[in-house]
Amino acid sequence: MTTLSVPAPAKLNLCLKITGRRDDGYHLLQSLFQLLDYGDTLHFSAHPSPEINLTPPFAGVAPADNLIVRAARALQEATGCRMGADIHCDKILPMGGGIGGGSSNAATTLLALNQLWDTRLSIDTLAEIGLSLGADVPIFVRGRTAWAEGVGELLCPVEMPQHWYLVIHPGVSVGTREIFSHQQLTRNSRPIRIAAFLEQGAGNDCENVVKNLYPEVKNALDWLTQFAPAQLTGTGSCVFARFADEASAREVFAKRPASYSGFVARGVNRSPSHTALNLN
Numbered sequence: 001m002t003t004l005s006v007p008a009p010a011k012l013n014l015c016l017k018i019t020g021r022r023d024d025g026y027h028l029l030q031s032l033f034q035l036l037d038y039g040d041t042l043h044f045s046a047h048p049s050p051e052i053n054l055t056p057p058f059a060g061v062a063p064a065d066n067l068i069v070r071a072a073r074a075l076q077e078a079t080g081c082r083m084g085a086d087i088h089c090d091k092i093l094p095m096g097g098g099i100g101g102g103s104s105n106a107a108t109t110l111l112a113l114n115q116l117w118d119t120r121l122s123i124d125t126l127a128e129i130g131l132s133l134g135a136d137v138p139i140f141v142r143g144r145t146a147w148a149e150g151v152g153e154l155l156c157p158v159e160m161p162q163h164w165y166l167v168i169h170p171g172v173s174v175g176t177r178e179i180f181s182h183q184q185l186t187r188n189s190r191p192i193r194i195a196a197f198l199e200q201g202a203g204n205d206c207e208n209v210v211k212n213l214y215p216e217v218k219n220a221l222d223w224l225t226q227f228a229p230a231q232l233t234g235t236g237s238c239v240f241a242r243f244a245d246e247a248s249a250r251e252v253f254a255k256r257p258a259s260y261s262g263f264v265a266r267g268v269n270r271s272p273s274h275t276a277l278n279l280n
Contacts, residue, residue, distance in 0.1 A: 002046045004116055007272040008108040009039035010093055010265065011100040011139065012165060012233045012240055015202035017189040026135070026151045027180055030191060030202075033139045033146050034160060037272060038265035040101060041090040042068070042108050046116040050076065051084040058091070067102045067133060071109040074129050079119040094261070096173025098236020100140065106133050107140030108273045115277060123279070127153070136234075143271035143279065147194045158194065159269050166249040167233075167240045168262040170220035174210055179235040182209050207232040220260060227252045238262075 012034045020028040052072045054063055063069055068087055075081065087109065093101035110126045113119070121129075123142060130137030135152040144157040179185065186205045196202075210232055211218040217232065220239045224230035228241035243249040249264045256262065274280075 002116065004044045004112050004277075005041060006044070006108050006112045006276045007039055007041050008101075008104040009140070009268075009272050010036045010104065010167075011136075012036065012167070012267075013098070013204065015197055016204040016206060016234065017192065017202055018185065018187050018205045019189050019191050021187050022151070027187065028150065029148065029152060031148045031152065032158065032160075032194075032197060033136075033148055033155075034165075034267045035143075035145045035269070035271050036099075036165065036265040037268050038263055039104060039272070040093050042105065042112065043088040043090070044109075044112050044116055045086040046113075047084050047086065048082075049084050050082050053084075053086045055086075055088050058095070067106040068109050070133055071106040071130070071137075072113055074133060075110055075113050075117070075119060075121075078125075078129055079117070079121065081117045081119050083117045085113060085116065094169045094173070094238070096175060096236050097169055097238040098174065098232065098234030099167065099238050100136055100234070103134050103136035104140045104273075106130060106137050110137075110141060111273055111277055111279070140271065140273070143274035145267070145269045147197075156194070157269075160267055162269070163267050164243045164246050164249045164264065165240050165267060166224070166228075166243060166253050166262065166264055167238050168220050168224055168256060168260050169238050170214075170216040171259050171261070172214050172216045172237045174214060174217070174235060174237040176235045178213070179206050179209055182213075184212070185209050204232045204234075206235045210235070210237070223257065223260075224252075
């Protein structure tokens with residue numbers, strides 16, 4: 001096998017609480033990561049030389065800084081593998097949207113090249129490599145909707161109802177570093193238990209900061225809240241709401257202002273990338 005095409009799914013943070021901050025600057029959090037059946041698709045072709053080639057280029061991101069290339073290089077370094085790959089990304093998830101596009105791309109790269117290069121690393125080891133690339137990468141490597149704590153690496157799989165979600169992108173990109181470094185960010189929320197979240201919800205501690213900095217996000221939340229309770233996902237710009245069925249979500253999506261993009265997707269408990277790669 002020398003080629004693979006693998007989905008890189010989006011995620012939603014159904015809640016996001018910031019409970020503290022470590023000495024190294026990383027924030028301690030609690031979140032429910034809900035995987036979706038919608039995302040980018042990556043196409044991999046292995047070759048015997050060590051070069052990693054990515055197409056097409058990502059606007060504003062140097063190839064060496066792209067998480068796809070960094071993930072491939074990290075796997076080479078961890079295993080001593082001298083093979084390389086040509087990688088093409090069908091990119092449909094917005095950058096800076098808070099739906100995990102870059103992290104999911106990195107995780108899918110680790111999972112796919114681990115098979116193509118026959119490097120045979122365990123999921124645990126791949127998740128450790130993924131954590132060095134970003135706090136959200138392990139959730140996609142492990143491939144399960146999960147409750148997260150620590151900096152996002154302590155994961156407890158949770159079986160969630162497969163609800164339908166409408167995700168709206170208001171046309172702006174929000175940087176994680178900007179939000180996590182903001183003086184007004186709440187960093188001392190009281191920790192909660194999974195059962196309490198499932199019973200009553202918990203919101204997103206980053207939402208007020210993002211709304212204050214980006215009026216486009218506030219306007220998108222106000223618009224979507226007309227139809228269903230809406231909230232921010234992650235530290236990005238995308239907002240979402242849950243609907244009873246696909247038809248209801250698509251009916252509202254069709255009414256969106258012309259300046260908004262987005263998608264309708266179903267929540268899943270197992271990552272589409274794991275399904276495609278026949279991983280347990």
